[in-house]
Amino acid sequence: DAKTTQPTSMDCAEGRAANLPCNHSTISGNEYVYWYRQIHSQGPQYIIHGLKNNETNEMASLIITEDRKSSTLILPHATLRDTAVYYCIVWVGSARQLTFGSGTQLTVLP
Amino acid sequence: DTAVSQTPKYLVTQMGNDKSIKCEQNLGHDTMYWYKQDSKKFLKIMFSYNNKELIINETVPNRFSPKSPDKAHLNLHINSLELGDSAVYFCASSQDRRGGYTFGSGTRLTVV
Numbered sequence: 491d492a493k494t495t496q497p498t499s500m501d502c503a504e505g506r507a508a509n510l511p512c513n514h515s516t517i518s519g520n521e522y523v524y525w526y527r528q529i530h531s532q533g534p535q536y537i538i539h540g541l542k543n544n545e546t547n548e549m550a551s552l553i554i555t556e557d558r559k560s561s562t563l564i565l566p567h568a569t570l571r572d573t574a575v576y577y578c579i580v581w582v583g584s585a586r587q588l589t590f591g592s593g594t595q596l597t598v599l600p
Numbered sequence: 601d602t603a604v605s606q607t608p609k610y611l612v613t614q615m616g617n618d619k620s621i622k623c624e625q626n627l628g629h630d631t632m633y634w635y636k637q638d639s640k641k642f643l644k645i646m647f648s649y650n651n652k653e654l655i656i657n658e659t660v661p662n663r664f665s666p667k668s669p670d671k672a673h674l675n676l677h678i679n680s681l682e683l684g685d686s687a688v689y690f691c692a693s694s695q696d697r698r699g700g701y702t703f704g705s706g707t708r709l710t711v712v
Contacts, residue, residue, distance in 0.1 A: 586648060587633065592642070
């Protein structure tokens with residue numbers, strides 16, 4: 491599986507967009523980019539995933555660069571409840587499990 | 601209805617005891633997982649079952665034994681508990697081993 495690199499921590503003002511970057515320069519053509527988050531003391535929560543195209547759902551948007559070597563998760567209007575650790579994971583269909591890295595601690599400030 | 605439910609939520613026990621954690625999912629998923637999150641917050645896969653068949657068994661002491669009576673349940677039994685087993689254990693499920701997992705809320709195990 492391709493490895494990912496994420497900043498250790500980020501801050502964002504409440505109501506502003508939170509942009510969380512992820513580098514996955516060794517990603518293969520059949521590997522997806524998945525994003526999860528873990529709010530303190532809770533189980534990880536699936537956010538969004540994509541292969542090549544940008545994706546949007548009710549929670550977030552995922553922007554994948556054309557060369558697929560990096561991506562950005564966008565929370566359009568961050569709230570205090572979005573404070574969590576965000577994990578960027580590269581996953582391929584033949585993988586037997588999701589492998590979590592250390593993620594980015596996002597703190598939304600009032 | 602809770603999609604993936606684990607019981608108990610908290611478990612405090614003495615060294616040497618045997619304990620079980622139960623997990624049930626009502627999503628109709630065919631694959632279930634156990635993850636361990638230690639004090640450093642790293643999430644590590646322990647086991648995975650697909651349609652009651654063990655498909656992942658990472659380097660975990662054989663004191664840990666998963667049991668899947670049916671595809672909706674995956675229980676974790678731990679023998680001779682040690683201090684180092686203290687962690688949060690998460691159950692998860694997915695369909696067709698796809699990457700969209702649904703996790704339970706975790707079981708915080710404390711061994712004293």
